Amino acid sequence: MDELMDYDDAMAAYDPVLGMEVHVELNTASKMFCGCDNSPGGEPNTKTCPVCLGLPGSLPVVNGKAVESAIRIGLALNCQVAPWCRFARKNYFYPDMTKNFQTSQYDEPICFDGHLNLEVDGRTYRIEIERVHMEEDAGKLTHAGSTGRIHGAEYSLVDYNRAGTPLMEIVTKPIRGLGEHAPAVGRAYMAHLRELMRALDVSDARMEAGNMRCDANVSLMPKGSDELGTRTETKNVNSLRSVEGALRYEIQRQGAILAGGGRVHQETRHWHEEGWTSPGRSKEEAEDYRYFPEPDLVPVAPSRAWVEELRATLPEPPAQRRARLQEAWGFTDLEMRDVVGNEGSLDLIAATVAAGATPAAARKWWLGELSRRANEAGVDLSGLGVTPAQVADVQALVDAGTVNDKLARQVFDGVLAGEGSPAEVVEGRGLAVVSDDGALGAAVDAAIAANPDVAQKIRDGKVQAAGALIGQVMKAMRGKADAARVRAILLEKLA
Amino acid sequence: MSHAILTATASDLGRRIAARELTAVEVARAFLDQIERTNAEVNSFLHVDTEGALAQAAAVDARLDAGEALGPLAGVPVAVKDLFCQEGVPTTASSRILEGWRPPYSSTIVQRLLDAGLVLLGKTNLDEFAMGSSTETSAFGPTHNPWDLTRVPGGSGGGSAAALAAFQAPLAIGTDTGGSIRQPASVTGTVGVKPTYGAASRYGVIAMASSLDQPGPCARTVLDAALLHEVMCGHDPMDSTSIDAPVPPVVDAARSGDISGLRVGVVKELGGEGYEPGVEQRFREALALLEGAGAEIVEVSCPNFAYGLGAYYLIMPSEVSSNLARYDGMRYGLRVGDDGVRGTEEVMATTRAVGFGDEVKRRIILGTYALSSGYYDAFYGSAQKVRTLISRDFDAAFEQADVLVSPSTPFTAFGIGEKLSDPLAMYKSDLCTIPTNMAGNTAGSFPCGLSPDDGLPVGVQVMAPPLADDRVYRFGAALERLYAERDGGLLTDRIAERWTQEA
Structure with a gap:
């Protein structure tokens, strides 16, 4: 188990710097590069075609609706929209990828340089958005075996229904100056994005379903320093509570390392719902993704007129x-x-x-x-x-x-x-309340006749006893009497 | 009778089938028999789809008998390079890694051929994943040149070109990334055209280098190639790089062949050292014939073509390294080493080690290196700049000439095994053809006689600007007519007897 520094002590010594990378699955009718049904679920590998299966010879075609969603997200985040941008291939081998490259964007994202204002506990924080880019999701692997991981699995099953789902990646610039509020701001940022995606109607944005996935980067700077520390990236943190927990944990873990004179390893980490993180892949031996412009697609060049048209469709913040x-x-x-x-x-x-x-x-x-x-x-x-x-x-x-x-x-x-x-x-x-005096009067008469003692008390001025008779009437009428009217008739008869 | 069918042109066969003088089934049978008789010698076909071809032919006959009007190539057989996916028919790219794979879908072009009533005879041999200039890197043995069986038929589309030269098919389709249609056409005395990039759909064509690959027609006559071009080309919404423009009037151009008053630019840089004297001699004769037919010959300079081969061998392998990543044994094709002990990565690596041949591995490694962090700008980035410079050279040259010409390849068909161990010597086969792929314009190779050095076919390359594919056919038709007037027929007529006497 990691050694943790007391949170307040960590805050006294260090300033945390956050960086949030959020993946949002779009709710478009079809996938990013083919016409397959993009709705979640379904029998494994039924929502597939030669394109999203990456069969030899197949070619991608960009989903115009996904581009529209990307631009609307960018505009809602006050971004610039690129007049011209391209897709790029991110090359790496993994069995959840049908082509062993992900069609993504690299140095030419569709939207960039945005910001949003976040209100947390009465304070406003300005979050700078670095970029919003378009890419495709991978398939889903299920590993049979004790660990649930690919290593040591007996066998693995893959479902490509999700392969090719349009995915938007929203990346912030380093967020500084949050102090002790950093975990809460991280959480609020996710909540804000979730609300925004729903308001734009571009994603179901259900974190528990993986529609929105957060990679939370955090590093610590010694107080008074201006130099960024080494960061860790905690992957796939899938609830608001986990975002806050993971950030807090990493701050305490890194604080303990730095305070002990150690060095934070730049690495990805996995969040465990029990409240801790464990090391994943080391970024220092990071893969070289050999990005290059996707030759099977033509550049995306949204016209100014179209962008303005889309701006006009933005919902109220x-x-x-x-x-x-x-x-x-x-x-x-x-x-x-x-x-x-x-x-x-x-x-x-x-x-x-x-x-x-x-x-x-x-x-x-x-x-x-x-x-x-x-x-x-x-x-x-x-x-x-x-x-x-x-x-x-x-x-x-x-x-x-x-x-x-x-x-x-x-x-x-x-x-x-x-x-x-x-x-x-x-x-x-037959649920309508009975307020007809004739029917109510008969029921009241019956109640009086059945309870002469109570009736006498009321006649004697004990008005609070009326409740018992009203209850009798309501019961007799199976709750469908107008109680106020019953009371009025009863008191009139016993006046 | 059978002999006459085999040597007939595609346009003639189409006309006679439409006139019901011939049935599509008897034509298909004649070619299927020819393939059966000759394929052991040539090895041009990897798979013959006898059943499918006869069924397609019978369907065409039924439609024609019912009075339906079909296109000019309805009922005409065609050979398909084994890089085009055809639903249910084995498609290998001549690689072990795809052996036995039957695509669940058809490429757009295969579908267009079927829709136009063509009869698909089967799949032809090629260099593995179209990487080579001799068809020797095929995992299923080399194809032999029908002019001399000890020689290569060029590549990568050697199977399609050899099928035409051996009268196994009147038409064939190919793909051209750096010359894979034109160079085989040149060394087999046939016609091959690389259309403008984006003219013919790449959907369903197994990719080598996406930004360079272009399907195109192969035939023995220019008109036949043009008729096939018209069937193959046209906008395809499944291919984002497909051009949404009308197909240029290639058939009219092929019927006309009138080149009087047009300017022919001779590219200064495509000749000289490394070009066989016999090739240069035949090329100069072709220029003289064109001049005699009223064309004006001018010399043009394209200085950046000198960097074409080098830049090509950075861009092409880069795209190859990514395009071929999907062959990992996980979903289809070969899987090696899945013994329950090896992990996923090891099975992928073992499968690729066993499934790919040397040339494919060489290019994957080259491309992986060229795209690597720290090298990208120097290699891939610089090569893209060269590409732009080559396009500018073309633009400037087309200011001075309506078409550009060169030999199609510096040398005639070489011996099987001769260049296999010397990749650089092999790569030089494509010196003249690569610039057109780099710039995305169009070019074709047309026969211009036999080299006096070795008696083997020589080809002349005609290059035209993007979307001016008709100019390529106009000049091709002019050359074909000029040689026919001089020599009394097509070049391939000279080996017709050799290949059809037993039919």
């Missing part, structure tokens, strides 16, 4: 949108934090409000009843099967007094069971 909606909805900071913390709920609430519900009602349903159901079902809120329009309809039924909150939950049962619209469920299940 997520932070700005959050602030605007909070203001419009009148939510407190605490309420808004709950909304933002509940993945997907912001968009669902916005859509529900657009469908006619009040912001408070929309929030109540999505963060309450519906979140509970989503948790139980183990799905995302958006995957629950209830639409914002249906939520707005249910709330309208409540507002009209047609159902109460309790009945509304049964309406959702019906909607989820596929029984139709909320109104159809109310009709089909």
